[in-house]
Amino acid sequence: MNTPTHSAPAQIRIFDTTLRDGEQSPGCSMTPQQKVVMARGLADLGVDIIETGFPASSQSDREAHALIARDLRDTTLAVLSRCLPGDIETSLRTLSASARPRLHLFLSTSPLHREHKLRMSREQVLQSIDTHVRLARGHVDEIEFSAEDATRTEEDFLHDAIAAAIAAGATTINLPDTVGFTTPEEIRAMFERAIAKVAGADRVVFSAHCHNDLGLAVANSLAAIEGGARQVEGSINGIGERAGNCAIEELVMALKVRNAFYNLDTRIDTQRIVPTSQLLSRLVGMPVQRNKAIVGANAFAHESGIHQHGMLRHRGTYEIMQPQDVGWPSSQMVLGRHSGRAAVEQRLRALGYWLEEDELKLVFEQFKALCERQRVVGDADLQALMQDAAVSDGYRLASMTISDVGSRANALVELSDPDGNRIAETAQGNGPVDALFGALSAATGVQLQLESYQVHSVGIGADARGEASLSVRCDGEEYEGTGTSKDIIEASALAWLDVANRLLRQRRVEQQEVAAA
Numbered sequence: 001m002n003t004p005t006h007s008a009p010a011q012i013r014i015f016d017t018t019l020r021d022g023e024q025s026p027g028c029s030m031t032p033q034q035k036v037v038m039a040r041g042l043a044d045l046g047v048d049i050i051e052t053g054f055p056a057s058s059q060s061d062r063e064a065h066a067l068i069a070r071d072l073r074d075t076t077l078a079v080l081s082r083c084l085p086g087d088i089e090t091s092l093r094t095l096s097a098s099a100r101p102r103l104h105l106f107l108s109t110s111p112l113h114r115e116h117k118l119r120m121s122r123e124q125v126l127q128s129i130d131t132h133v134r135l136a137r138g139h140v141d142e143i144e145f146s147a148e149d150a151t152r153t154e155e156d157f158l159h160d161a162i163a164a165a166i167a168a169g170a171t172t173i174n175l176p177d178t179v180g181f182t183t184p185e186e187i188r189a190m191f192e193r194a195i196a197k198v199a200g201a202d203r204v205v206f207s208a209h210c211h212n213d214l215g216l217a218v219a220n221s222l223a224a225i226e227g228g229a230r231q232v233e234g235s236i237n238g239i240g241e242r243a244g245n246c247a248i249e250e251l252v253m254a255l256k257v258r259n260a261f262y263n264l265d266t267r268i269d270t271q272r273i274v275p276t277s278q279l280l281s282r283l284v285g286m287p288v289q290r291n292k293a294i295v296g297a298n299a300f301a302h303e304s305g306i307h308q309h310g311m312l313r314h315r316g317t318y319e320i321m322q323p324q325d326v327g328w329p330s331s332q333m334v335l336g337r338h339s340g341r342a343a344v345e346q347r348l349r350a351l352g353y354w355l356e357e358d359e360l361k362l363v364f365e366q367f368k369a370l371c372e373r374q375r376v377v378g379d380a381d382l383q384a385l386m387q388d389a390a391v392s393d394g395y396r397l398a399s400m401t402i403s404d405v406g407s408r409a410n411a412l413v414e415l416s417d418p419d420g421n422r423i424a425e426t427a428q429g430n431g432p433v434d435a436l437f438g439a440l441s442a443a444t445g446v447q448l449q450l451e452s453y454q455v456h457s458v459g460i461g462a463d464a465r466g467e468a469s470l471s472v473r474c475d476g477e478e479y480e481g482t483g484t485s486k487d488i489i490e491a492s493a494l495a496w497l498d499v500a501n502r503l504l505r506q507r508r509v510e511q512q513e514v515a516a517a
Protein backbone atom coordinates (compact mmCIF):
# COMPACT_ATOMS: atom_id res chain seq x y z
CA MET A 1 0.00 0.00 0.00
CA ASN A 2 1.27 3.46 -0.84
CA THR A 3 1.83 5.88 1.98
CA PRO A 4 -0.43 8.87 1.37
CA THR A 5 1.52 11.99 0.55
CA HIS A 6 -0.67 14.40 2.55
CA SER A 7 -0.87 14.55 6.33
CA ALA A 8 -3.56 11.92 6.63
CA PRO A 9 -5.20 10.93 9.91
CA ALA A 10 -4.78 7.29 10.80
CA GLN A 11 -8.53 6.92 10.88
CA ILE A 12 -10.95 6.76 8.02
CA ARG A 13 -13.91 9.09 8.50
CA ILE A 14 -17.22 7.48 7.70
CA PHE A 15 -19.61 9.88 6.01
CA ASP A 16 -23.04 8.29 5.99
CA THR A 17 -25.41 9.22 3.20
CA THR A 18 -28.14 6.67 3.95
CA LEU A 19 -30.56 9.52 4.63
CA ARG A 20 -29.68 11.46 1.46
CA ASP A 21 -28.27 9.41 -1.46
CA GLY A 22 -29.76 6.23 0.08
CA GLU A 23 -33.14 7.76 0.68
CA GLN A 24 -33.18 9.13 -2.89
CA SER A 25 -33.27 5.59 -4.27
CA PRO A 26 -36.52 3.97 -5.40
CA GLY A 27 -38.48 2.38 -2.58
CA CYS A 28 -36.33 3.86 0.21
CA SER A 29 -37.98 7.16 1.05
CA MET A 30 -38.44 7.97 4.74
CA THR A 31 -40.58 10.37 6.71
CA PRO A 32 -38.81 12.95 8.91
CA GLN A 33 -39.69 10.85 11.98
CA GLN A 34 -38.23 7.72 10.40
CA LYS A 35 -35.09 9.66 9.54
CA VAL A 36 -34.70 10.66 13.19
CA VAL A 37 -34.91 7.03 14.30
CA MET A 38 -32.36 6.04 11.67
CA ALA A 39 -30.06 8.95 12.51
CA ARG A 40 -29.98 7.84 16.16
CA GLY A 41 -29.05 4.35 14.97
CA LEU A 42 -26.26 5.79 12.80
CA ALA A 43 -24.92 7.87 15.69
CA ASP A 44 -24.88 4.77 17.92
CA LEU A 45 -23.06 2.92 15.17
CA GLY A 46 -20.37 5.61 15.35
CA VAL A 47 -20.43 7.22 11.91
CA ASP A 48 -18.53 10.52 11.85
CA ILE A 49 -20.83 12.53 9.59
CA ILE A 50 -24.50 12.07 8.79
CA GLU A 51 -25.83 13.66 5.62
CA THR A 52 -29.45 14.30 6.50
CA GLY A 53 -30.80 15.36 3.10
CA PHE A 54 -30.99 17.95 0.37
CA PRO A 55 -32.91 20.88 1.99
CA ALA A 56 -33.53 22.84 -1.20
CA SER A 57 -35.26 19.82 -2.71
CA SER A 58 -37.94 19.26 -0.07
CA GLN A 59 -39.67 20.55 3.03
CA SER A 60 -39.51 17.01 4.41
CA ASP A 61 -35.68 17.08 4.31
CA ARG A 62 -35.66 20.45 6.10
CA GLU A 63 -37.99 19.13 8.77
CA ALA A 64 -35.94 15.93 9.16
CA HIS A 65 -32.76 17.95 9.62
CA ALA A 66 -34.34 20.15 12.29
CA LEU A 67 -35.49 17.09 14.26
CA ILE A 68 -32.15 15.29 13.92
CA ALA A 69 -30.19 18.44 14.85
CA ARG A 70 -32.21 18.76 18.04
CA ASP A 71 -31.34 15.20 18.96
CA LEU A 72 -27.73 14.70 17.88
CA ARG A 73 -25.35 17.31 19.20
CA ASP A 74 -22.08 15.35 18.96
CA THR A 75 -22.23 14.11 15.37
CA THR A 76 -21.41 16.32 12.39
CA LEU A 77 -24.55 16.84 10.32
CA ALA A 78 -24.20 17.65 6.64
CA VAL A 79 -26.70 18.79 4.05
CA LEU A 80 -26.32 18.72 0.27
CA SER A 81 -26.57 21.82 -1.84
CA ARG A 82 -26.13 22.74 -5.50
CA CYS A 83 -23.82 25.62 -6.36
CA LEU A 84 -26.73 28.07 -6.45
CA PRO A 85 -27.19 31.05 -4.09
CA GLY A 86 -30.81 30.09 -3.35
CA ASP A 87 -29.88 26.49 -2.47
CA ILE A 88 -27.04 27.68 -0.28
CA GLU A 89 -29.27 30.11 1.56
CA THR A 90 -31.84 27.39 2.30
CA SER A 91 -29.10 24.99 3.36
CA LEU A 92 -27.52 27.57 5.68
CA ARG A 93 -30.89 28.24 7.30
CA THR A 94 -31.38 24.49 7.76
CA LEU A 95 -27.87 24.01 9.14
CA SER A 96 -28.31 26.79 11.69
CA ALA A 97 -30.01 24.22 13.96
CA SER A 98 -26.98 21.94 14.05
CA ALA A 99 -24.26 21.93 16.70
CA ARG A 100 -21.69 20.66 14.19
CA PRO A 101 -22.74 21.75 10.70
CA ARG A 102 -21.18 20.86 7.35
CA LEU A 103 -22.31 22.22 4.00
CA HIS A 104 -21.83 19.82 1.13
CA LEU A 105 -21.67 21.66 -2.19
CA PHE A 106 -21.53 19.85 -5.50
CA LEU A 107 -21.04 20.73 -9.14
CA SER A 108 -20.41 18.45 -12.11
CA THR A 109 -16.99 18.63 -13.69
CA SER A 110 -17.08 15.96 -16.44
CA PRO A 111 -17.37 17.03 -20.11
CA LEU A 112 -20.61 15.08 -20.53
CA HIS A 113 -22.25 16.83 -17.60
CA ARG A 114 -20.79 20.24 -18.47
CA GLU A 115 -22.12 20.07 -22.00
CA HIS A 116 -25.48 18.32 -21.58
CA LYS A 117 -26.57 18.96 -18.01
CA LEU A 118 -25.02 22.28 -17.00
CA ARG A 119 -24.37 23.84 -20.42
CA MET A 120 -21.36 25.50 -18.88
CA SER A 121 -17.80 25.95 -20.11
CA ARG A 122 -14.78 24.90 -18.07
CA GLU A 123 -14.23 28.53 -17.04
CA GLN A 124 -17.82 28.94 -15.91
CA VAL A 125 -17.57 25.79 -13.78
CA LEU A 126 -14.38 27.04 -12.12
CA GLN A 127 -15.96 30.44 -11.53
CA SER A 128 -19.06 28.87 -10.00
CA ILE A 129 -16.97 26.72 -7.66
CA ASP A 130 -15.01 29.75 -6.52
CA THR A 131 -18.09 31.94 -5.98
CA HIS A 132 -20.22 29.40 -4.16
CA VAL A 133 -17.58 27.78 -1.98
CA ARG A 134 -16.48 31.28 -0.92
CA LEU A 135 -20.08 32.30 -0.20
CA ALA A 136 -20.72 29.20 1.90
CA ARG A 137 -17.39 29.41 3.71
CA GLY A 138 -18.33 32.87 4.91
CA HIS A 139 -20.98 31.17 7.09
CA VAL A 140 -19.83 27.61 7.88
CA ASP A 141 -16.38 26.32 8.77
CA GLU A 142 -16.79 22.85 7.32
CA ILE A 143 -17.30 22.95 3.58
CA GLU A 144 -17.19 19.81 1.51
CA PHE A 145 -16.95 20.24 -2.23
CA SER A 146 -17.90 17.36 -4.56
CA ALA A 147 -16.76 17.33 -8.18
CA GLU A 148 -19.70 15.34 -9.48
CA ASP A 149 -18.74 12.69 -12.07
CA ALA A 150 -15.08 13.21 -11.11
CA THR A 151 -14.03 9.82 -12.47
CA ARG A 152 -15.10 10.81 -16.00
CA THR A 153 -13.49 14.24 -15.82
CA GLU A 154 -10.30 15.20 -17.74
CA GLU A 155 -7.51 15.01 -15.19
CA ASP A 156 -6.11 18.50 -15.80
CA PHE A 157 -9.53 20.05 -15.39
CA LEU A 158 -10.34 17.98 -12.33
CA HIS A 159 -7.15 19.29 -10.73
CA ASP A 160 -8.15 22.86 -11.61
CA ALA A 161 -11.58 22.33 -10.04
CA ILE A 162 -10.09 20.86 -6.86
CA ALA A 163 -7.58 23.71 -6.63
CA ALA A 164 -10.37 26.28 -7.04
CA ALA A 165 -12.43 24.68 -4.27
CA ILE A 166 -9.45 24.53 -1.89
CA ALA A 167 -8.47 28.12 -2.64
CA ALA A 168 -12.05 29.23 -1.92
CA GLY A 169 -12.05 27.52 1.48
CA ALA A 170 -13.28 23.94 1.06
CA THR A 171 -12.13 21.65 3.87
CA THR A 172 -13.05 18.31 2.32
CA ILE A 173 -12.74 17.41 -1.35
CA ASN A 174 -14.96 14.58 -2.52
CA LEU A 175 -14.23 12.89 -5.85
CA PRO A 176 -17.34 10.85 -6.64
CA ASP A 177 -17.62 7.95 -9.03
CA THR A 178 -21.13 9.16 -9.72
CA VAL A 179 -22.07 6.51 -12.25
CA GLY A 180 -20.07 3.57 -10.85
CA PHE A 181 -17.81 3.53 -13.92
CA THR A 182 -14.27 3.45 -12.57
CA THR A 183 -12.02 0.54 -11.60
CA PRO A 184 -9.90 0.12 -8.48
CA GLU A 185 -6.64 0.85 -10.30
CA GLU A 186 -8.00 3.97 -11.94
CA ILE A 187 -9.52 5.49 -8.83
CA ARG A 188 -6.45 4.81 -6.75
CA ALA A 189 -4.31 6.60 -9.35
CA MET A 190 -6.83 9.46 -9.53
CA PHE A 191 -6.52 10.11 -5.78
CA GLU A 192 -2.77 9.63 -5.71
CA ARG A 193 -2.20 12.13 -8.50
CA ALA A 194 -4.68 14.71 -7.22
CA ILE A 195 -3.15 14.60 -3.75
CA ALA A 196 0.37 14.82 -5.16
CA LYS A 197 -0.24 17.55 -7.71
CA VAL A 198 -2.97 19.96 -6.58
CA ALA A 199 -1.82 23.02 -4.65
CA GLY A 200 -3.19 23.00 -1.11
CA ALA A 201 -4.11 19.28 -1.16
CA ASP A 202 -2.33 18.81 2.16
CA ARG A 203 -4.80 21.21 3.85
CA VAL A 204 -7.92 19.16 3.09
CA VAL A 205 -9.30 15.67 3.57
CA PHE A 206 -9.96 13.74 0.37
CA SER A 207 -13.14 11.71 0.19
CA ALA A 208 -14.44 8.89 -2.02
CA HIS A 209 -18.10 8.45 -2.96
CA CYS A 210 -18.52 5.37 -5.14
CA HIS A 211 -21.63 4.03 -6.79
CA ASN A 212 -22.15 0.36 -7.40
CA ASP A 213 -23.26 0.11 -11.03
CA LEU A 214 -20.59 -2.49 -11.77
CA GLY A 215 -20.62 -3.97 -8.27
CA LEU A 216 -17.29 -2.25 -7.53
CA ALA A 217 -18.31 0.43 -5.02
CA VAL A 218 -16.60 -1.13 -2.00
CA ALA A 219 -13.52 -2.25 -3.96
CA ASN A 220 -13.21 1.22 -5.50
CA SER A 221 -13.60 2.92 -2.11
CA LEU A 222 -10.84 0.72 -0.66
CA ALA A 223 -8.65 1.55 -3.65
CA ALA A 224 -9.37 5.26 -3.12
CA ILE A 225 -8.18 4.82 0.46
CA GLU A 226 -5.00 3.25 -0.86
CA GLY A 227 -4.63 6.31 -3.04
CA GLY A 228 -4.90 8.60 0.00
CA ALA A 229 -8.63 9.22 0.59
CA ARG A 230 -9.33 9.54 4.31
CA GLN A 231 -13.09 9.89 4.20
CA VAL A 232 -15.44 7.38 2.60
CA GLU A 233 -19.06 8.08 1.81
CA GLY A 234 -21.52 5.22 1.83
CA SER A 235 -24.77 3.92 3.16
CA ILE A 236 -26.09 1.12 5.29
CA ASN A 237 -26.92 -1.98 3.24
CA GLY A 238 -25.44 -0.06 0.29
CA ILE A 239 -28.73 1.66 -0.57
CA GLY A 240 -28.50 4.59 -2.97
CA GLU A 241 -29.15 5.80 -6.50
CA ARG A 242 -29.59 2.93 -9.01
CA ALA A 243 -27.38 0.02 -7.85
CA GLY A 244 -26.54 1.89 -4.67
CA ASN A 245 -23.55 3.30 -2.84
CA CYS A 246 -20.57 1.78 -1.10
CA ALA A 247 -22.00 -0.44 1.68
CA ILE A 248 -20.55 0.96 4.90
CA GLU A 249 -20.73 -2.39 6.71
CA GLU A 250 -18.63 -4.05 4.01
CA LEU A 251 -16.03 -1.30 3.85
CA VAL A 252 -15.67 -1.10 7.62
CA MET A 253 -15.27 -4.85 8.01
CA ALA A 254 -12.77 -5.01 5.15
CA LEU A 255 -10.66 -2.43 7.00
CA LYS A 256 -11.05 -4.33 10.26
CA VAL A 257 -10.55 -7.89 9.05
CA ARG A 258 -7.63 -6.86 6.81
CA ASN A 259 -6.20 -4.38 9.29
CA ALA A 260 -2.74 -5.86 8.88
CA PHE A 261 -2.92 -4.81 5.23
CA TYR A 262 -4.62 -1.41 5.50
CA ASN A 263 -3.45 -0.34 8.97
CA LEU A 264 -6.35 2.09 9.25
CA ASP A 265 -9.24 2.27 11.69
CA THR A 266 -12.73 3.68 11.82
CA ARG A 267 -14.80 4.82 14.81
CA ILE A 268 -17.54 2.32 13.97
CA ASP A 269 -18.80 0.07 16.77
CA THR A 270 -18.93 -3.00 14.56
CA GLN A 271 -21.26 -4.88 16.92
CA ARG A 272 -23.93 -2.32 16.02
CA ILE A 273 -23.71 -3.17 12.31
CA VAL A 274 -26.41 -5.86 12.10
CA PRO A 275 -28.90 -4.04 14.36
CA THR A 276 -28.44 -0.87 12.27
CA SER A 277 -28.87 -2.78 9.02
CA GLN A 278 -32.04 -4.41 10.32
CA LEU A 279 -33.36 -1.08 11.59
CA LEU A 280 -32.99 0.42 8.11
CA SER A 281 -34.52 -2.61 6.47
CA ARG A 282 -37.58 -2.35 8.73
CA LEU A 283 -37.91 1.42 8.30
CA VAL A 284 -37.87 1.38 4.50
CA GLY A 285 -39.48 -2.05 4.14
CA MET A 286 -36.65 -3.35 1.99
CA PRO A 287 -35.39 -6.81 2.98
CA VAL A 288 -31.66 -7.44 2.94
CA GLN A 289 -30.74 -10.05 0.36
CA ARG A 290 -29.83 -13.32 2.13
CA ASN A 291 -26.36 -13.61 0.66
CA LYS A 292 -25.41 -9.96 1.27
CA ALA A 293 -21.93 -9.74 2.83
CA ILE A 294 -21.87 -9.12 6.61
CA VAL A 295 -25.59 -8.38 7.11
CA GLY A 296 -27.37 -11.01 4.97
CA ALA A 297 -29.03 -13.93 6.78
CA ASN A 298 -26.66 -16.37 5.07
CA ALA A 299 -23.48 -14.43 5.83
CA PHE A 300 -22.62 -16.75 8.74
CA ALA A 301 -24.82 -19.74 7.87
CA HIS A 302 -23.38 -23.09 6.83
CA GLU A 303 -25.32 -25.96 5.33
CA SER A 304 -22.92 -28.12 3.38
CA GLY A 305 -21.62 -31.15 5.26
CA ILE A 306 -17.98 -30.44 4.44
CA HIS A 307 -18.22 -26.84 5.67
CA GLN A 308 -20.18 -27.77 8.78
CA HIS A 309 -17.65 -30.45 9.61
CA GLY A 310 -14.80 -27.96 9.13
CA MET A 311 -16.59 -25.35 11.25
CA LEU A 312 -17.13 -27.82 14.09
CA ARG A 313 -13.41 -28.60 14.11
CA HIS A 314 -12.23 -24.98 13.78
CA ARG A 315 -14.43 -21.99 12.89
CA GLY A 316 -11.56 -20.37 11.02
CA THR A 317 -11.87 -23.00 8.30
CA TYR A 318 -14.86 -21.21 6.79
CA GLU A 319 -15.26 -17.90 8.65
CA ILE A 320 -12.94 -14.91 8.44
CA MET A 321 -14.64 -12.94 11.21
CA GLN A 322 -16.77 -13.71 14.23
CA PRO A 323 -20.51 -13.20 13.70
CA GLN A 324 -20.65 -11.57 17.15
CA ASP A 325 -18.18 -8.90 15.96
CA VAL A 326 -20.82 -7.52 13.60
CA GLY A 327 -23.81 -8.09 15.86
CA TRP A 328 -25.09 -11.55 14.96
CA PRO A 329 -25.66 -13.80 17.99
CA SER A 330 -23.75 -16.73 16.47
CA SER A 331 -22.95 -18.67 13.34
CA GLN A 332 -25.79 -20.78 12.11
CA MET A 333 -25.57 -24.40 11.14
CA VAL A 334 -28.51 -24.75 8.82
CA LEU A 335 -29.58 -28.35 8.64
CA GLY A 336 -30.73 -29.47 5.23
CA ARG A 337 -30.02 -31.85 2.38
CA HIS A 338 -26.32 -30.98 2.30
CA SER A 339 -25.68 -31.44 6.01
CA GLY A 340 -23.63 -34.27 7.41
CA ARG A 341 -23.95 -36.45 10.49
CA ALA A 342 -21.53 -34.39 12.56
CA ALA A 343 -23.70 -31.29 12.27
CA VAL A 344 -26.92 -33.19 13.02
CA GLU A 345 -25.30 -34.80 16.05
CA GLN A 346 -24.03 -31.45 17.29
CA ARG A 347 -27.46 -29.84 16.97
CA LEU A 348 -29.12 -32.79 18.72
CA ARG A 349 -26.64 -32.49 21.57
CA ALA A 350 -27.35 -28.79 21.87
CA LEU A 351 -31.01 -29.75 22.22
CA GLY A 352 -30.10 -32.25 24.94
CA TYR A 353 -30.16 -35.50 22.92
CA TRP A 354 -27.01 -37.55 23.26
CA LEU A 355 -27.27 -40.52 20.94
CA GLU A 356 -25.29 -43.69 20.78
CA GLU A 357 -23.70 -44.65 17.48
CA ASP A 358 -26.46 -46.96 16.18
CA GLU A 359 -29.21 -44.56 17.36
CA LEU A 360 -27.54 -41.65 15.58
CA LYS A 361 -27.30 -43.72 12.40
CA LEU A 362 -31.03 -44.37 12.52
CA VAL A 363 -32.00 -40.80 13.31
CA PHE A 364 -29.68 -39.49 10.58
CA GLU A 365 -31.45 -41.72 8.02
CA GLN A 366 -34.80 -40.30 9.15
CA PHE A 367 -33.30 -36.79 8.94
CA LYS A 368 -32.17 -37.41 5.34
CA ALA A 369 -35.64 -38.71 4.44
CA LEU A 370 -37.16 -35.54 5.93
CA CYS A 371 -34.76 -33.39 3.86
CA GLU A 372 -36.29 -34.87 0.71
CA ARG A 373 -39.60 -33.33 1.78
CA GLN A 374 -38.45 -29.97 3.19
CA ARG A 375 -35.54 -27.64 2.49
CA VAL A 376 -34.53 -26.76 6.02
CA VAL A 377 -34.86 -28.89 9.16
CA GLY A 378 -35.37 -26.82 12.30
CA ASP A 379 -35.15 -27.66 16.01
CA ALA A 380 -38.85 -28.50 16.24
CA ASP A 381 -38.43 -31.00 13.37
CA LEU A 382 -35.51 -32.63 15.15
CA GLN A 383 -37.48 -32.87 18.37
CA ALA A 384 -40.34 -34.51 16.51
CA LEU A 385 -37.87 -36.95 14.92
CA MET A 386 -36.54 -37.81 18.35
CA GLN A 387 -40.00 -38.52 19.66
CA ASP A 388 -40.63 -40.93 16.78
CA ALA A 389 -37.18 -42.51 16.95
CA ALA A 390 -36.80 -45.82 18.75
CA VAL A 391 -34.33 -44.32 21.21
CA SER A 392 -34.42 -45.78 24.70
CA ASP A 393 -35.42 -43.01 27.10
CA GLY A 394 -33.83 -44.34 30.29
CA TYR A 395 -35.77 -44.43 33.56
CA ARG A 396 -39.55 -44.44 33.30
CA LEU A 397 -42.02 -43.56 35.98
CA ALA A 398 -44.18 -46.57 36.86
CA SER A 399 -46.04 -45.15 39.88
CA MET A 400 -45.75 -42.64 42.68
CA THR A 401 -47.45 -42.03 46.01
CA ILE A 402 -47.12 -38.82 48.01
CA SER A 403 -48.41 -38.39 51.55
CA ASP A 404 -48.19 -35.53 54.02
CA VAL A 405 -47.09 -36.19 57.59
CA GLY A 406 -47.52 -32.89 59.48
CA SER A 407 -45.02 -30.43 58.06
CA ARG A 408 -43.08 -33.19 56.24
CA ALA A 409 -44.05 -35.17 53.15
CA ASN A 410 -43.28 -38.75 52.16
CA ALA A 411 -42.76 -39.90 48.58
CA LEU A 412 -42.63 -43.43 47.22
CA VAL A 413 -41.62 -43.77 43.56
CA GLU A 414 -41.47 -46.85 41.43
CA LEU A 415 -39.37 -46.69 38.25
CA SER A 416 -38.39 -49.08 35.50
CA ASP A 417 -34.70 -48.75 34.68
CA PRO A 418 -33.26 -48.75 31.11
CA ASP A 419 -33.08 -52.57 31.20
CA GLY A 420 -36.70 -52.91 32.30
CA ASN A 421 -36.00 -53.72 36.00
CA ARG A 422 -38.25 -52.27 38.68
CA ILE A 423 -36.78 -50.03 41.39
CA ALA A 424 -38.72 -48.55 44.32
CA GLU A 425 -37.40 -45.85 46.65
CA THR A 426 -38.83 -43.55 49.31
CA ALA A 427 -37.77 -40.18 50.67
CA GLN A 428 -38.99 -37.49 53.03
CA GLY A 429 -38.95 -33.80 52.28
CA ASN A 430 -40.18 -30.33 53.25
CA GLY A 431 -43.07 -30.66 50.87
CA PRO A 432 -44.40 -33.10 48.26
CA VAL A 433 -42.07 -31.94 45.47
CA ASP A 434 -39.01 -31.97 47.69
CA ALA A 435 -39.84 -35.52 48.85
CA LEU A 436 -40.55 -36.61 45.27
CA PHE A 437 -37.22 -35.32 43.94
CA GLY A 438 -35.42 -36.99 46.87
CA ALA A 439 -37.00 -40.36 46.04
CA LEU A 440 -36.17 -39.99 42.33
CA SER A 441 -32.59 -39.16 43.21
CA ALA A 442 -32.33 -42.23 45.46
CA ALA A 443 -33.80 -44.47 42.73
CA THR A 444 -31.54 -43.25 39.92
CA GLY A 445 -28.39 -42.29 41.80
CA VAL A 446 -28.46 -38.87 40.09
CA GLN A 447 -27.94 -35.74 42.21
CA LEU A 448 -29.41 -32.60 40.66
CA GLN A 449 -29.03 -29.12 42.08
CA LEU A 450 -32.31 -27.37 41.39
CA GLU A 451 -31.88 -23.86 39.94
CA SER A 452 -35.48 -23.14 38.99
CA TYR A 453 -38.78 -24.97 39.02
CA GLN A 454 -42.00 -23.75 37.43
CA VAL A 455 -45.41 -25.24 36.80
CA HIS A 456 -47.94 -23.70 34.49
CA SER A 457 -51.09 -24.80 32.84
CA VAL A 458 -51.28 -25.63 29.13
CA GLY A 459 -54.63 -25.90 27.37
CA ILE A 460 -57.98 -24.73 28.71
CA GLY A 461 -60.92 -26.06 30.68
CA ALA A 462 -61.22 -29.78 31.29
CA ASP A 463 -58.36 -30.47 28.86
CA ALA A 464 -55.87 -28.29 30.76
CA ARG A 465 -52.63 -30.02 31.74
CA GLY A 466 -49.80 -29.02 34.01
CA GLU A 467 -46.39 -28.46 32.46
CA ALA A 468 -43.43 -28.53 34.81
CA SER A 469 -40.10 -27.00 33.74
CA LEU A 470 -36.89 -27.55 35.62
CA SER A 471 -33.51 -26.01 35.32
CA VAL A 472 -30.78 -27.84 37.21
CA ARG A 473 -27.05 -27.70 37.65
CA CYS A 474 -24.85 -30.75 37.64
CA ASP A 475 -21.03 -30.88 37.40
CA GLY A 476 -21.02 -27.15 36.66
CA GLU A 477 -23.34 -27.42 33.64
CA GLU A 478 -26.94 -26.35 33.32
CA TYR A 479 -29.66 -28.68 32.03
CA GLU A 480 -33.34 -28.16 31.40
CA GLY A 481 -36.23 -30.57 31.27
CA THR A 482 -39.99 -30.54 30.97
CA GLY A 483 -42.84 -32.89 31.79
CA THR A 484 -46.56 -32.68 31.15
CA SER A 485 -49.41 -34.43 32.91
CA LYS A 486 -52.93 -33.87 34.22
CA ASP A 487 -51.36 -34.11 37.70
CA ILE A 488 -48.79 -31.38 38.41
CA ILE A 489 -46.80 -33.56 40.83
CA GLU A 490 -46.54 -36.25 38.17
CA ALA A 491 -45.54 -33.54 35.61
CA SER A 492 -42.77 -32.55 38.04
CA ALA A 493 -41.54 -36.16 38.29
CA LEU A 494 -41.49 -36.44 34.48
CA ALA A 495 -39.53 -33.17 34.17
CA TRP A 496 -36.99 -34.42 36.73
CA LEU A 497 -36.60 -37.73 34.89
CA ASP A 498 -36.31 -35.88 31.57
CA VAL A 499 -33.24 -34.07 32.90
CA ALA A 500 -31.77 -37.12 34.65
CA ASN A 501 -32.14 -39.33 31.56
CA ARG A 502 -30.42 -36.74 29.33
CA LEU A 503 -27.61 -36.44 31.80
CA LEU A 504 -27.12 -40.19 32.11
CA ARG A 505 -27.21 -40.58 28.35
CA GLN A 506 -24.68 -37.78 27.91
CA ARG A 507 -22.33 -39.41 30.43
CA ARG A 508 -22.70 -42.79 28.71
CA VAL A 509 -21.97 -41.36 25.26
CA GLU A 510 -19.00 -39.39 26.58
CA GLN A 511 -17.60 -42.54 28.22
CA GLN A 512 -18.00 -44.45 24.96
CA GLU A 513 -16.20 -41.67 23.08
CA VAL A 514 -13.32 -41.70 25.57
CA ALA A 515 -13.09 -45.49 25.31
CA ALA A 516 -13.10 -45.34 21.51
CA ALA A 517 -10.47 -42.57 21.33
Ligand code: KIV
Nearest residue numbers: 106146148149176178
Ligand atom coordinates in the same frame (compact mmCIF):
# COMPACT_ATOMS: atom_id res chain seq x y z
O1 KIV B 1 -23.05 10.49 -6.75
C1 KIV B 1 -22.74 11.68 -6.62
O2 KIV B 1 -21.96 12.23 -7.36
C2 KIV B 1 -23.36 12.39 -5.52
C3 KIV B 1 -22.87 13.76 -5.25
C4 KIV B 1 -23.98 14.69 -5.03
C5 KIV B 1 -21.93 13.72 -4.09
O3 KIV B 1 -24.20 11.85 -4.83
Ligand code: ZN
Nearest residue numbers: 021178209241
Ligand atom coordinates in the same frame (compact mmCIF):
# COMPACT_ATOMS: atom_id res chain seq x y z
ZN1 ZN C 1 -24.11 9.65 -5.06
